[in-house]
Amino acid sequence: MAEERRTRSTEAFFGRRKGKSLRPAQAQVSQELLPRLKLDLTRQAPADLGALFMIPVTSVRLEIGFGGGEHLHHETGRFPDAGFIGVEPFVNGMAKFLSRLHEEPRPNLRLYDDDATQLLDWLPDASLDGIDLFYPDPWPKKRHWKRRFVNPANLDRFARVMKSGARFRFASDIDTYVNWTLLACKAHGAFGWQAQSAPDWHTPYEDWPGTRYEAKALREGRIPAYLTFIRS
Numbered sequence: 248m249a250e251e252r253r254t255r256s257t258e259a260f261f262g263r264r265k266g267k268s269l270r271p272a273q274a275q276v277s278q279e280l281l282p283r284l285k286l287d288l289t290r291q292a293p294a295d296l297g298a299l300f301m302i303p304v305t306s307v308r309l310e311i312g313f314g315g316g317e318h319l320h321h322e323t324g325r326f327p328d329a330g331f332i333g334v335e336p337f338v339n340g341m342a343k344f345l346s347r348l349h350e351e352p353r354p355n356l357r358l359y360d361d362d363a364t365q366l367l368d369w370l371p372d373a374s375l376d377g378i379d380l381f382y383p384d385p386w387p388k389k390r391h392w393k394r395r396f397v398n399p400a401n402l403d404r405f406a407r408v409m410k411s412g413a414r415f416r417f418a419s420d421i422d423t424y425v426n427w428t429l430l431a432c433k434a435h436g437a438f439g440w441q442a443q444s445a446p447d448w449h450t451p452y453e454d455w456p457g458t459r460y461e462a463k464a465l466r467e468g469r470i471p472a473y474l475t476f477i478r479s
């Protein structure tokens with residue numbers, strides 16, 4: 248099983264690791280802060296994920312591919328009693344977020360700077376209260392659709408680590424990805440879609456701060472969809 252998971256996680260990552268060089272101040276903040284906040288996956292995960300945080304937490308949520316961390320910073324402040332794990336393998340995104348954390352730290356946050364499938368495979372069964380996946384890399388060309396983060400193997404991972412009743416939120420501005428995710432979740436069977444009518448999925452989540460990628464999509468005239476699924 249461990250071998251099978253390792254193989255699948257290697258196959259799953261198609262994103263970019265690096266952009267332009269970091270500014271010296273950004274590089275220094277990253278060097279100082281990331282080792283303190285980064286999860287060490289060579290150690291066994293604690294049975295109670297609350298043990299990962301500097302303060303007591305009442306629930307634990309995960310954001311995958313947080314980009315520059317606009318939403319994650321907002322959400323960690325909005326829910327100071329919840330613990331958050333943020334994953335972002337793109338060095339420049341992580342550095343941007345760490346600079347923000349340097350100014351405004353969050354005691355209820357841990358980070359991971361590689362493929363989220365590795366983190367998912369490390370987590371105990373039924374340990375998460377929510378997973379957020381906002382504007383994942385769209386892979387719009389049909390021949391690349393199999394690279395999308397939402398796929399049967401990753402939905403199996405989500406189903407394993409989410410508690411019953413936990414929430415999976417998915418936002419995208421790419422119609423084919425939205426349909427793809429609706430179909431994949433329906434086919435999987437462990438995720439019930441919450442929408443009653445069209446306005447539900449065109450309405451941003453409560454107290455939604457937006458993300459950098461979303462702002463670009465809106466500028467370019469694309470309309471986002473905001474899906475919410477509940478783990479059965």
Ligand SMILES: C[S@@+](CC[C@H](N)C(=O)[O-])C[C@H]1O[C@@H](n2cnc3c(N)ncnc32)[C@H](O)[C@@H]1O
Nearest residue numbers: 262312313314337362363381382384458459460
């Ligand atoms: C289009 S960007 C969106 C970023 C951010 N959520 C936003 O809305 O601004 C997608 C992000 O997912 C990250 N990503 C891609 N593959 C990933 C993986 N396997 N695990 C974690 N993050 C991943 C990329 O590095 C990138 O920052």
